[in-house]
Amino acid sequence: MIQEATAHYMGMTATVINGLALQDAMEGLGCQTRLMTTIRMDEVAEPFIRRRALTHLERGRVIILATGTGSPFVTTDTAAALRGKELGAEVLMKATRVEGVYSADPEKNPHAVRYENLTYEQVFRDELKVMDMTAIGMCMENNLPILVFNFKKEGTSSVPSPARRSAPGSAPPAASAHLEPGLSRRRMYGSRRNRRLPGNPAFVGKHNDEID
Secondary structure (H helix, E strand, O other), X not given: OOOHHHHHHHHHHHHHHHHHHHHHHXXXXXXXXXXXXXXXXXXXXXXXXXXXXXXXXXXXOEEEEEOOOOOOOOOHXXXXXXXXXXXXXXXXXXXXXXXXXXXXXXXXXXXXXXXXEEOHHHHHHHOXXXXXXXXXXHHHXXXXXXXXXXXXXXXXXXXXXXXXXXXXXXXXXXXXXXXXXOOOOOEEEEEXXXXXXXXXXXXXXXXXXXXX
C-alpha cells in the first residue's frame, strides 16, 4: 500500500512531465522558457531560486514552475498562490474546463449558476470549489485577484486593464468568469517587473545551468 505522503511526491514529480511538454510547446512558438522545480532534477530543470526566477522574468523569459512547493499535503493551487505572491504577480489565472465559476459543477448539474464576479468572502461562505481554501485564503490575505477561464477555448482570458482593478482599500474579486479576450494560458503569473502581454508572459519551470 502506497502511503499518502509518497502519493503526494509521485504527483509532484509527475508535474515535471507536464512542464517539459509545455516548455517544448512554448519554445516552438518562439518563447524563451526556463523550467524550475522545488525537487531537484538537474538534468532537466533548474532548482527554484527566487532571485534567479526574478532574473529570468526581467530578461523576458517565461518560467514554468513544477513540483508545487516540494512538500506533501500542499496542493498545487496553494503553490500557485505562494509563488504568485513571492514573485510579485498581479493576478493568478486558473484554467478549468468550464466557463468560469459556478455554484455547482456544471458538468454534473445543469442548473448550476454562473458567477460573473465574486469576493473571497462569498467563496468561503458558499463553499465554492474554485481552488482549495488554503490557496483562496492566501490570495485574500495578499490581495491577489484570481481569474478563472476555460483553457480549452482560445482567447478566453487576459489580465484585466487597470480600469477594472479594485479600488484602493476594497477587496478584489476572488474570481471572475467574465474575462477580456486575449491571452490564453494554463496557469500564469504576470510579473510587475516584466509584464509583457500577450507576447511574453511570466509563467507558472527549463534547464539552464547558468543565468546567461
